[in-house]
Amino acid sequence: MDVTVTQSKVEGRARAPPSKSYTHRAILAAGYADGALIRQPLSSADTRATMRAVEQFGGSVTQDDDTIEVDGFDGRPAVPADVIDCANSGTTMRLTTATAALADGTTVLTGDSSLRSRPHGPLLDAIAQLGGTARSTRDNGQAPLVIDGPISGGPVEIPGDVSSQFITALLMAGAVTANGIDLTVTTELKSTPYVDVTLDVLDEFGVTARPRSHGYSVAGGQYYEPTDGEYTVPGDFSSASYLLAAGAVAGDEEVVVTGAFPNPQGDTAIVSILEAMGAAVEWNEADGVVRVRGSTLTGTTVDVGDTPDLLPTIAVLGAVAEGTTRIENCEHVRYKETDRVSAMAEALTTLGAVVDEQQDVLTVHGGESDLEGARVGGRGDHRIVMALAIAGLVADGATTISDAEHVDVSFPDFFDVLYDLGATVEN
Numbered sequence: 001m002d003v004t005v006t007q008s009k010v011e012g013r014a015r016a017p018p019s020k021s022y023t024h025r026a027i028l029a030a031g032y033a034d035g036a037l038i039r040q041p042l043s044s045a046d047t048r049a050t051m052r053a054v055e056q057f058g059g060s061v062t063q064d065d066d067t068i069e070v071d072g073f074d075g076r077p078a079v080p081a082d083v084i085d086c087a088n089s090g091t092t093m094r095l096t097t098a099t100a101a102l103a104d105g106t107t108v109l110t111g112d113s114s115l116r117s118r119p120h121g122p123l124l125d126a127i128a129q130l131g132g133t134a135r136s137t138r139d140n141g142q143a144p145l146v147i148d149g150p151i152s153g154g155p156v157e158i159p160g161d162v163s164s165q166f167i168t169a170l171l172m173a174g175a176v177t178a179n180g181i182d183l184t185v186t187t188e189l190k191s192t193p194y195v196d197v198t199l200d201v202l203d204e205f206g207v208t209a210r211p212r213s214h215g216y217s218v219a220g221g222q223y224y225e226p227t228d229g230e231y232t233v234p235g236d237f238s239s240a241s242y243l244l245a246a247g248a249v250a251g252d253e254e255v256v257v258t259g260a261f262p263n264p265q266g267d268t269a270i271v272s273i274l275e276a277m278g279a280a281v282e283w284n285e286a287d288g289v290v291r292v293r294g295s296t297l298t299g300t301t302v303d304v305g306d307t308p309d310l311l312p313t314i315a316v317l318g319a320v321a322e323g324t325t326r327i328e329n330c331e332h333v334r335y336k337e338t339d340r341v342s343a344m345a346e347a348l349t350t351l352g353a354v355v356d357e358q359q360d361v362l363t364v365h366g367g368e369s370d371l372e373g374a375r376v377g378g379r380g381d382h383r384i385v386m387a388l389a390i391a392g393l394v395a396d397g398a399t400t401i402s403d404a405e406h407v408d409v410s411f412p413d414f415f416d417v418l419y420d421l422g423a424t425v426e427n
């Protein structure tokens, strides 16, 4: 589906959607538990993939208006009766690959063409180190994956520069193994705050896992059980980043984002990045409210090692800002739903920005006056689509973005929210 965004101003209030990362973990943690009620979950294509996986492992999941009731498999996943389709969701595939390694039999996991091109090799190696059998049907570390368990825990070495989701997966599964898992991370760890998010959810479910020198450890034989059987999902700062960026580049009056309370999400950094670029932004942490006004932005340098999902947003801010924006430490952002470094370089060049793409650095030479509406490719990637929609607010004329339906992965009503803030959006 194409969506066309025409140059327009925005103002008003919007609530940050529930966090995708927290929702995935809460659904799976409830699966590892006897069950749990999850309040304010994100209902999206990706989180539904995790719900289906939990059902395949023997849980049952009931979605209501603003809750998900999970009847868990209590630490003992069944051998799935069918292939698990993780659709577009890397989080689902990585986290449930480790669940599969606990089952006494064979699990097959697959996904859409994007997910089948993403790397999973280090997680497969880790499962093999733990005594399971884990292989890629094409022997290239990519899905379809075939996993044979059960593993009972032990020491494992894993690189940290491909995906932190491998570590999250092993910590979540490790808690219900007999012996626990001691992880040694053999390279620099990227996306570290996502492991902090995992530790936060584990803690809320009564499970202890800890950082240790060069890694993490989780004791086995633990029980997942949230206080009072319930868990409430916080707001999503990656999703909020598009709304805040919209306010900064095209704010008429204020854009106010609510439901934005401090927590371990690395993407809370969007507030300080906007500040560094000169935006009039204020975060009332106690109230969970971020306010931003249309501002003249200037270029900055950002290291996205911890915040890969902000790259598309920052690239658009850089294209609008005066001067140069350097986005450093971004190689791992190439392993997402698409290669987001090249996707943003290509689309912003089409819109008239001057962009220099290197393997680990994306440099954007901005200037609002340079952006001209054009047809750009969403590359089947929700974050590319949403970031380009923000560029469309300031580009002269109309910007048409393909694959716009992919926002259903993380922010299903994104275009309605943007429209309600005053953007001219048509499909």
Ligand SMILES: O=C(O)C1=C[C@@H](OP(=O)(O)O)[C@@H](O)[C@H](O)C1
Residues within 6 Å of the ligand: 020, 021, 022, 091, 162, 163, 164, 165, 168, 190, 191, 194, 308, 309, 332
């Ligand atoms: O664990 C998570 O919820 C996520 C971790 C990050 O991936 P990597 O750890 O692969 O960088 C992030 O990009 C993804 O959107 C969500």
Ligand SMILES: C=C(OP(=O)(O)O)C(=O)O
Residues within 6 Å of the ligand: 020, 046, 088, 089, 090, 091, 092, 309, 336, 337, 383, 410
């Ligand atoms: C990369 C993302 O998610 P996942 O890895 O779960 O596909 C994302 O939401 O930007």
